[in-house]
Amino acid sequence: MDREAVARARRPNRRDNVKPTIKLTAIALAAASFVTAPLHAIRAEPVRPAPAYVVNEIEVTDQAGFATYAKRQGELIEKFGGHFLARGGATEMIAGAPTKARVAIYVFDSVAKANAWHNAPEQAELAALRDKSSTFRSYIVEGCAACSPPAR
Known part of the structure; x- marks a missing residue:
């Protein structure tokens, strides 16, 4: 085997790393939206002036x-x-x-x-x-x- 082939065999394929990263990012965003949605609802309530x-x-x-x-x-x-x-x-x-x-x-x-x-x-x-x-x-x-x- 030549040097390039050995180097390629040692390096992980970048495409293989992308798929788990996308999945983890999507899961993290979904979890964050479930956590922050009630906070936005609380802030969205109109502030009533004092009588x-x-x-x-x-x-x-x-x-x-x-x-x-x-x-x-x-x-x-x-x-x-x-x-x-x-x-x-x-x-x-x-x-x-x-x-x-x-x-x-x-x-x-x-x-x-x-x-x-x-x-x-x-x-x-x-x-x-x-x-x-x-x-x-x-x-x-x-x-x-x-x-x-x-x-x-």
């Missing part, structure tokens, strides 16, 4: 005027996607100084939506009506996105 709660402490000074305000404000809240959680029901103090104020709480899907409601042009007229018929304190509290129930 926004509007808390109002109200001392009514004119029942008739306040009733008009409350009706129109309720309509505006609904127009901006909010809804009431509490609306003047009985309040039981559990700590701190007693209050005469009644409480109204409503919720929006996000602070941005609560601010859109608050900055609506209709609010100027309603604020004047509110201020004539009550003493009012109001604030927005950002909720906990991870704590809130799924969107409806």
